[in-house]
Structure formats: C-alpha cells, structure tokens
Amino acid sequence: xxxxxxxxxxxxxxxxxxxxxxxxFSVPAGQVVGFLGPNxxxxxxxxxAIFGLTDLDSGSVRWAGAPVGAAExxxxxxxxxxxxxxxxxxxxxxxxxxxxxHGMDARAAAxxxxxxxxxxxxxxxxxxxxxxxxxxxxxxxxxxxxxxxxPEMLVLDEPLAGLDPAGMDAIGEVLVERAHSGHCVLFSSxxxxxxxxxxxxxxxxxxxxxxxxxxxxxxxxxxxxRLVVRVEGDREGAWARAVPGVRVSEVNGGEVRxxxxxxxxxxxxxxxxxxAGRVTTFTxxxxxxxxxxxxxxxx
Amino acid sequence: MSKLPYVVVIAVVAVIVRLGLRRxxxxxxxxxxxxxxxxxxxxxxxxTGLVAARExxxxxxxRVFWIVTVIxxxxxxxxxxxxxxxxxxxxxQRIGVVAGSAxxxxxxxxxxxxxxxxVTITTEPGLARARAALAAGRLDVVVDGAGTILVDKPVSPxxxxxxxxxxxxxxxxxxxxxxxARAGLTPRQVATIAGARPVPVASxxxxxxxxxxxxxxxxxxxxxxxxxxxxxxxxxxxxxxxxKASRVVEVLLAAVRPIQLLAGKVxxxxxxxxxxxxxxxxxxxxxxxxxxSSLVHGAAPLVAAAALGWxxxxxxxxxxxxxxxxxxAERQDQVQSLAxxxxxxxxxxxxxSLVSVSSGTPSLLVTVxxxxxxxxxxxxxxxxxxxxxxxxxxxxxxxxxxxxxxxxALAAARVYxxxxxxxxxxxxxxxxxxxxxxxxxxGTPSPRGLAx
Numbered sequence: 008x009x010x011x012x013x014x015x016x017x018x019x020x021x022x023x024x025x026x027x028x029x030x031x032f033s034v035p036a037g038q039v040v041g042f043l044g045p046n047x048x049x050x051x052x053x054x055x056a057i058f059g060l061t062d063l064d065s066g067s068v069r070w071a072g073a074p075v076g077a078a079e080x081x082x083x084x085x086x087x088x089x090x091x092x093x094x095x096x097x098x099x100x101x102x103x104x105x106x107x108x109h110g111m112d113a114r115a116a117a118x119x120x121x122x123x124x125x126x127x128x129x130x131x132x133x134x135x136x137x138x139x140x141x142x143x144x145x146x147x148x149x150x151x152x153x154x155x156x157x158p159e160m161l162v163l164d165e166p167l168a169g170l171d172p173a174g175m176d177a178i179g180e181v182l183v184e185r186a187h188s189g190h191c192v193l194f195s196s197x198x199x200x201x202x203x204x205x206x207x208x209x210x211x212x213x214x215x216x217x218x219x220x221x222x223x224x225x226x227x228x229x230x231x232x233r234l235v236v237r238v239e240g241d242r243e244g245a246w247a248r249a250v251p252g253v254r255v256s257e258v259n260g261g262e263v264r265x266x267x268x269x270x271x272x273x274x275x276x277x278x279x280x281x282x283a284g285r286v287t288t289f290t291x292x293x294x295x296x297x298x299x300x301x302x303x304x305x306x
Numbered sequence: 307m308s309k310l311p312y313v314v315v316i317a318v319v320a321v322i323v324r325l326g327l328r329r330x331x332x333x334x335x336x337x338x339x340x341x342x343x344x345x346x347x348x349x350x351x352x353x354t355g356l357v358a359a360r361e362x363x364x365x366x367x368x369r370v371f372w373i374v375t376v377i378x379x380x381x382x383x384x385x386x387x388x389x390x391x392x393x394x395x396x397x398x399q400r401i402g403v404v405a406g407s408a409x410x411x412x413x414x415x416x417x418x419x420x421x422x423x424x425v426t427i428t429t430e431p432g433l434a435r436a437r438a439a440l441a442a443g444r445l446d447v448v449v450d451g452a453g454t455i456l457v458d459k460p461v462s463p464x465x466x467x468x469x470x471x472x473x474x475x476x477x478x479x480x481x482x483x484x485x486x487a488r489a490g491l492t493p494r495q496v497a498t499i500a501g502a503r504p505v506p507v508a509s510x511x512x513x514x515x516x517x518x519x520x521x522x523x524x525x526x527x528x529x530x531x532x533x534x535x536x537x538x539x540x541x542x543x544x545x546x547x548x549x550k551a552s553r554v555v556e557v558l559l560a561a562v563r564p565i566q567l568l569a570g571k572v573x574x575x576x577x578x579x580x581x582x583x584x585x586x587x588x589x590x591x592x593x594x595x596x597x598x599s600s601l602v603h604g605a606a607p608l609v610a611a612a613a614l615g616w617x618x619x620x621x622x623x624x625x626x627x628x629x630x631x632x633x634x635a636e637r638q639d640q641v642q643s644l645a646x647x648x649x650x651x652x653x654x655x656x657x658x659s660l661v662s663v664s665s666g667t668p669s670l671l672v673t674v675x676x677x678x679x680x681x682x683x684x685x686x687x688x689x690x691x692x693x694x695x696x697x698x699x700x701x702x703x704x705x706x707x708x709x710x711x712x713x714x715a716l717a718a719a720r721v722y723x724x725x726x727x728x729x730x731x732x733x734x735x736x737x738x739x740x741x742x743x744x745x746x747x748x749g750t751p752s753p754r755g756l757a758x
Contacts, residue, residue, distance in 0.1 A: 058560040060727055077563060085560040089729075091553030096364070107356050108561040152557060 008208055008220055010035030012160055012191055017056055017066035018215075019049075026052040028215035029066070034160070034193045038207035039186040042195040045304055049215040050195045051088050054164050058085050070160070081110050084158030088165050088195075090149050094138030099124060101137060102151045109156035116155065123151040127177060143174045150178055160191035167196055179205050203296040211303045219303040227293035230302060234265040234273065237288035238280050246283030250276055256298070262288060266298075353562040357570020358577065365541070365578045374537060375582060378530075382586050385526060386593045399423050399469055402430040402439055405451035413500070414449065417479060421472045447473060453484055520605040524691025525663045527613025528684050530586060532656045535620055535683070536649070538579040539628040543645060545571055546632030550726050564723040572625045576618075583617055605693065612700070613687040619704065620683025623711045624652065626718035633726040634733045655681030659688045668692045677703050679710040 012034040019027040026049045034040050044050050055061040057068050058080055068075045092101055099120050106116030124130045127147040132140055137148060146169070153161060161182070167175050182205060186192040196202050202209065203223060211219040219226060233256075238246060244263030247255050252271030257264045267273065273291075280286045294302075351358065365371050401414055411427050418425040428445075430436035436448040440458055446469065448456040455477050461470045479500075486496045546568075549555045558567055587610050593599075631644040655675055662672040668689055676685035676695070682703050689695040695703075724738040 055556075055727075058556075060556060060559055081561060083560070085557065087553060087556040087560075089553040089556070091555065091557045093364075093549075093554055094552060095367075104356070104360055105557060105561070108353055108558065 008035050008040075008210070009033050010191065011071045012057070012193070013069045013072075014053060014057070015067050015069060017053060017068070018064045019052055019056065019061060020064055025215050027056070027063075027066070030212060030215055030217055031066075032210045032217050032220050034191050034210075035208065036191045037186060037189050039182050039192045039194070039205050041202040041206035041209040042193055042212075043199070043202065043209055043300055044195075044212040048212045048304070050212065051164055052215075053212070054085075054162050054193075054195065055087075057162055058083065082156075082159045084109075084153035084156065084161045086149050086153040086161075086163040086166055090145060092137045092145065092149060092152065095136055097134050098129065098137055098140070098148050099133035102148065102155050105152045106155035109158075111156055119155045119157070120151065123154050124148070127151055127181070143170055146170060146174065147177070150181065154181070154185075158190070161185055161193070163192075163194035165196060166194050167198055167201060175201065199295075199297040199300055209296065209299075211300060213304040219299060223296060226299045227296070230294055230299065231269070232267045232273070233292040233294060233298070234267060234276060235262050235288060235290045235292050236265060236276070236280050236286065237262045238284045238286055240284040246279055247276070250279045264292070351573075353566045354570040354573065357558075357562070357567055358574035361545070361571055361574025362578055364545075365575065371578070378533065378582070378586055379589060382526075382530075382590045383593060386590055386599055387597055389599065399425045399446045399472065400444070401425050401427045402436045402445040402448045403427055403451065404430045404433050404436050404448065406449070407451060410449070410451060413479060413483075414476065417475045418472060421468050421475060423468050423472050425472075447476070449476060449480070453480065455480070520609045520693065521663055521666070521691045523606040523609040524613065524688050525660070526590070527610060527617075527687050527691075528656065528659045528663065530583065531613060531617045531620060531683055531687070532652070534579055534583050534617060535624060535652065538575050538621065539624050539648075540645070542571060542575050542625050543628040543632040543635075543641065545575065546629045546722070546726070547635045547638075547641060550633060550729070551636050553729075555726050559727065564726065565719050568626075568629055568719055568722050572622075572629055576621050576625060579621055580618060583614060587614055605691075609687060609691045612690045615704075616683040616687050619707050619711070623679050623683070623707060623714060624648065626711070626715045630718035630721040630725075633722045634735065634738070636729060651680035655684035659684040662688055663691065668694045677706060679707040682707050 010033040013031075014033070015031050017027045017030045019025075028049075030049065030053055042050055042054070052061055056063055056066075057075065059075070070079045073079075096104070099117070102120035102124065103113075103116040106119055107113065111119065121130065121133060124133050127150060129140070129144050129147045129151070132144060132148075137145060140148065146166070150163070150166060153163065163182070166178055166182075170178065179201070182192050182194065186207075206223055208222045209220065209226065210217060221229075236244070236247070238244070242258075242261040244255055244258050247253055247263055247265055250271075252268040253276060254266045254268075255263055256266050265276065267276070277286070277289060280289065399418070403410065403414070406429060414427060415425060430439065430445075430448065433448075433450060436445065436450075437456065439445045440448050440456055443458070446457070450456070455473065457473055461473050463474075483496065483500065486499060491499070549558070549567075555567070591607065591610065627648050628645070631648060632641075635641050635644055658669070658671050658675055658681070662669045662685075672685045672688055673694075675681035676689050676699075678685075686695065686700065686703050690700065721735065721738040725733040
C-alpha cells in the first residue's frame with residue numbers, strides 16, 4: 008500500500024516493553040483502512056505517534072512526503088481510544104470548540120458542529136452536557152469532534168467499541184463516505200467481521216511490527232486455500248483428520264472448514280471424503296479476515 | 307479627587323494585562339515550515355486565546371463561582387461598613403444630668419475630651435424621668451449630682467472602649483470631688499487638686515503608633531489576595547487534573563501545543579481572578595467613599611493598587627506550579643499531597659504578613675519575605691502599607707518575582723508536557739523534570755524542549 012500518510016520505521020520502548028519495533032506502513036486515500044492487531048500490539052501507540060502524543064525513539068511520520076508537524080495535524084481528525092470530552096460542557100459548544108482549535112472561525116465551527124450532530128443523530132442533545140449522554144451518544148459526539156473541521160485524514164482508535172448495531176451502522180456509514188470522497192481513514196478495531204465489511208484495506212501489526220497488509224481481497228485470496236466439505240453421516244468431519252497436509256479449522260452444522268497446506272492435493276481430499284460417505288458440499292472459499300488475522304499474528 | 311483612586315487602579319491593571327498579552331503574542335512566532343497552516347487568520351492570541359476564552363466561559367458558567375463572588379462581596383461590604391458604622395455609634399454620648407451645676411457640666415465635658423468622646427449634656431428634671439430615658443435608649447449615661455451614675459448595661463472593668471473608659475473616669479472624678487468636699491477644702495484647693503496632671507512617662511523604645519488606614523488597607527489586601535489566590539490556584543490545579551482524567555487532553559493536544567493549552571488555562575483563570583479582584587476593590591473603594599470610611603483617604607488607594615498588582619504577580623508565579631502539579635495527578639485523592647507543599651510558602655507569607663500588620667511593626671521576617679517571590683505578594687504590600695518600602699525596593703522585589711516566574715513557567719511547561727499524557731497512576735516529578743530524552747513529535751527526533 009502507498010498513500011499520503013506514511014509511518015516510517017517507528018520505534019518506541021516503555022521501559023522493558025517494546026511498543027513499536029520499526030513499524031512501517033502507509034495509508035492510502037480514498038479507502039477505509041482497518042488497523043488490526045492483538046491487544047498490546049502497539050496500535051494505540053502508533054496512532055498517538057501520528058499526533059505527536061507519544062515520544063518516538065526513532066522513525067518518522069510523513070504526510071505527502073513531508074514530516075508531520077503542527078500545521079499538518081490541524082488538518083487531521085482524531086478519536087482516541089479512551090474517549091475524551093469535557094463532561095460539563097454542552098455538546099454543540101464542545102464540538103465547535105474543537106473545530107476552532109483546528110483553525111475554523113467561530114461561525115463555521117458552529118455550523119459544522121450542528122451539521123455533524125444532525126448527521127450522527129444527536130442534534131436533539133446539542134444543548135445537553137456531554138456527561139449526561141449515553142455511552143453510544145457520547146461516542147457519536149466524539150466522532151463529530153473528530154470530523155467537525157473536515158479533516159483530510161481521520162484516525163479513529165476503536166470507534167465501534169461498545170456500540171449497538173445501529174450505532175455501528177451510523178458510524179461505519181460515515182467512515183465509508185469520508186473515504187470515498189477521497190480522504191484517508193484509518194481505524195483500529197477488534198471486530199474483524201465488521202472490519203471486513205467496512206474496509207478495503209487492512210494493516211495488521213503484532214509486537215510493534217507490521218505482519219500483513221494489503222487489500223482485503225488480496226489477503227483473502229492469498230495464503231493457504233480453504234475448502235468447505237459436507238459428508239453425509241460424518242457431521243464431525245472425523246474423516247478429514249487423517250488426510251495429510253490438511254487441518255480442520257472449524258466444524259459448523261455438519262460442514263467442515265479445512266485449511267490446505269501448500270503441497271496438499273484437493274483431489275486427495277475429495278477421495279478421502281467420498282470414502283467416508285456421500286459428499287454433498289465441496290467448495291473452495293476465500294480466507295476470512297479473521298483467518299488472515301490469526302495466521303498473521305501466530306495464534 | 308474622589309475618582310482618582312479608581313482611575314489609578316484601572317490604569318495599572320490595564321497596563322499589566324496589555325504587557326502580558328503583548329509578550330505572549332510576540333512569543334508565538336510561526337515556524338518556517340508551517341506556511342500552509344491556517345484556513346483563517348489566527349486570533350490575536352491564537353490557540354492560547356481560544357483555550358483562555360473557554361476557561362473564562364467555563365468558570366462563569368459554574369455555580370461555585372457566583373456563590374463565592376457573592377460571599378466575597380458580602381465580606382468586603384461588612385469589612386468596610388461595620389467599622390464605619392461603629393465609628394458613628396461611639397462618636398457621641400448623651401449624658402443626662404440630674405441636680406447638676408455648671409462646674410459639673412464643665413467637668414463632664416473635660417473628661418469627655420480626655421477620652422476622645424464628644425458628649426451632649428441635657429438637664430433632666432428628675433431621677434425617675436432620667437431613668438426612663440436611659441431605659442428607652444434616649445440617654446447613654448445619667449449623672450446624679452447627689453452622687454450616683456446610672457448606665458443601662460453594667461460596665462466591665464476589662465472594657466477598654468471609649469464610653470466605658472469615660473464612665474469610669476466620671477465615677478472616679480465625682481468620687482474624688484466628694485472626698486475633697488468632705489475634707490473641708492476650699493473651692494480653690496479643690497480646683498488645684500482637680501487640675502492635677504500626670505507626670506509624663508518617657509520610654510527608651512519609640513512609642514507604638516496606632517494603626518493607620520494604609521495599614522488597614524494592606525491588611526484587607528493581604529486577606530483578599532490569600533482568598534483569591536487559594537481559590538483560583540485550586541481551580542487551575544483541578545482544571546488540569548480533570549482534563550487529564552477525562553482524557554480530553556488527548557483530543558486537544560492533537561490540535562494545539564502543550565504550552566498553548568497550559569498558558570491558555572493559566573491566562574483564562576487568571577483573567578477571571580483579576581476581574582473579580584478588581585471588581586471587589588472597586589466595590590470596596592466606592593462603598594468606603596459612600597459610607598465616609600477613612601479607607602479611601604491618604605495612601606490607602608495606593609496600597610490597594612499595590613496589593614492588586616501583587617495579587618497578579620502572585621497568581622502568575624503560583625499558577626504555573628499548580629498547573630504542573632495538576633498534570634501529575636489523575637485522581638482527586640492525589641491532589642492533596644501535591645497541593646500541600648505548594649501551599650506551604652503561600653500560607654507562611656500570609657500568616658507572617660497578618661501577624662506583622664496586627665503587631666503594628668514590620669518585622670524582620672516580613673522584610674525578608676518581601677523579597678522572596680513565593681511570599682512577596684503578601685509581604686511587599688504590607689511594607690508599602692507601613693510606608694517602609696521605597697520605590698526601588700518595590701521595583702527590585704517585582705523584578706525578582708517576574709524573573710522567577712519566567713523560570714518557574716519554563717520548568718512547569720516541561721513537567722506538564724511530559725506528564726499530562728502519561729496516565730495510569732501519579733507521575734513522579736523527577737521523571738518529568740530530569741528526563742533527558744529529546745521528544746520526537748512524530749517527526750525526526752530533535753532536541754526541541756518545551757516549545758513543541
């Protein structure tokens with residue numbers, strides 16, 4: 008992946024813990040990029056580094072080829088993992104204030120704030136104090152605060168955590184729309200199914216290093232092949248466990264999902280299945296993002 | 307004449323504020339690489355001004371602010387009016403004389419002059435009528451020529467107020483006159499004895515003078531400074547801590563520099579503090595003028611202006627420290643242990659100054675404290691109140707405080723920058739002050755210090 012935002016060999020240690028270990032990747036414009044990794048992989052540290060919120064031991068963050076400075080950050084939008092808003096400040100005033108800190112004049116900030124609150128379905132709470140809102144609504148306000156100044160790049164740390172399906176849809180829709188209008192959108196998540204639906208590309212990190220990246224399509228069609236087989240009379244897929252070069256990744260409603268090693272022969276699998284009973288399903292499938300993730304982070 | 311004090315106070319405050327703003331605006335020179343910066347011309351104070359404006363709105367929104375303001379105005383009104391009213395109450399004593407004579411009236415007037423009272427003497431037709439007038443409050447003292455003195459409430463021997471001393475003096479004088487009469491002295495001899503004057507007592511130490519109005523103003527100034535400083539410095543500390551605890555600081559620092567956020571908070575809360583203090587002082591002077599209090603005369607307005615100026619300097623000095631302390635904490639319970647060492651010099655300066663004003667002499671301690679920046683905001687106005695500070699001493703102390711404020715602000719900005727984003731427990735001061743690592747703000751590592 009190439010794109011305007013480049014993270015170049017970022018390293019950061021906290022005492023004995025290595026949070027970032029030469030992490031490099033780019034974020035292209037025009038697509039939603041998912042940022043994945045197990046807990047403690049360094050996702051939050053990397054995102055904070057983009058905003059200069061953590062010191063780096065080495066490495067640099069560049070935007071359009073130039074090091075990111077205060078002026079660039081003004082044109083970025085950020086939604087941190089641990090949400091941060093003034094609990095006693097009215098919603099609309101708070102969103103507008105953050106817009107002003109990003110360089111908007113008072114009138115533009117106020118109208119953008121009310122526009123985004125409307126769009127995210129919290130316009131009726133514009134005069135309420137943030138602390139009085141539900142978790143889901145606070146999250147929407149937080150997103151509005153990240154979007155109010157129409158940023159060229161949006162960085163969101165776990166934007167979907169703790170949301171109901173309607174909230175996820177509302178936020179997901181906004182992210183896709185932002186990306187398709189030519190902006191950079193990078194967000195981290197643990198909900199891999201959702202990432203698969205929303206993202207065109209992903210970057211997967213583990214132990215502070217990049218372990219996989221590319222478009223979801225590329226990643227799904229690369230790597231070990233998947234076979235889904237149903238054999239009548241053997242709902243547990245016991246027949247498959249003896250086939251060399253084949254691993255059963257899951258058994259679901261009588262169907263077994265198999266991972267084929269590089270050298271494994273699908274004909275041999277078919278023969279083994281037929282020997283066990285009547286074969287009613289025999290389909291090659293794409294890797295799911297969750298499988299890409301597990302294989303990349305060596306679970 | 308009457309408008310002058312206000313004009314002086316307002317002018318001094320305006321000059322200080324203007325100088326402060328200009329210094330800050332000049333400090334904000336744009337970096338060469340930041341040419342593509344804004345979509346609009348930045349406001350006068352830039353992001354610092356935006357942060358400060360939010361602080362001001364936030365403080366004015368809070369109910370605590372208005373409650374405290376009302377209490378302070380009430381306290382100032384009481385401090386100005388009560389002495390003024392008491393002064394009126396004791397100015398004149400109404401004496402009713404039964405079976406009196408011209409020499410008795412003359413004697414009563416002479417004794418009143420001796421105790422600093424003015425008296426109105428009326429002749430009462432009879433003791434019963436006089437007693438009734440006393441009970442009804444139309445008279446303060448009844449003197450019966452036959453040899454009795456009547457008052458409404460008993461006069462304690464420990465009461466040193468002027469009316470009490472007067473009653474005792476009348477009682478002694480009348481007793482002596484009766485004794486002289488019984489001894490069979492001629493009127494001439496009686497007059498000689500009655501005219502006896504005490505032999506003067508000379509002392510090696512100079513006499514302690516009564517407290518002047520300038521000293522009273524200094525006292526009020528010290529108390530007001532202490533209340534305002536503790537109130538607003540606590541707000542600064544809590545405000546920084548709350549921003550850190552709610553994590554809103556991450557969102558803010560993604561857009562502005564730490565020094566801008568810190569300075570905005572200090573300036574915003576300071577502006578509210580200054581406005582409140584100026585309003586209080588103006589209110590006190592206006593009220594004193596209206597009530598005919600002595601607080602507006604002589605050097606008092608000058609002392610008030612000095613106290614106000616020192617309040618600004620005191621806030622400037624301490625606010626950075628309190629803000630830095632707030633950035634080390636994340637929870638309410640951590641605040642106590644952080645605020646205590648900071649408030650110690652503040653309380654020392656306050657107590658030492660109070661004791662000095664009450665004792666009526668500038669102690670050596672206060673004279674020393676007047677040149678130490680943490681205590682000068684209390685001690686220097688006291689010296690001014692005593693008339694013990696020359697202009698150059700005043701200026702020297704101010705210069706020292708300003709210089710230390712700059713150093714303290716630099717150190718505080720360093721601590722703040724390193725501590726405010728570090729969550730999960732109290733940050734140790736050593737780690738933030740001594741940490742040698744150059745921060746890499748997303749770009750290449752560079753030895754840029756505070757001014758990110």
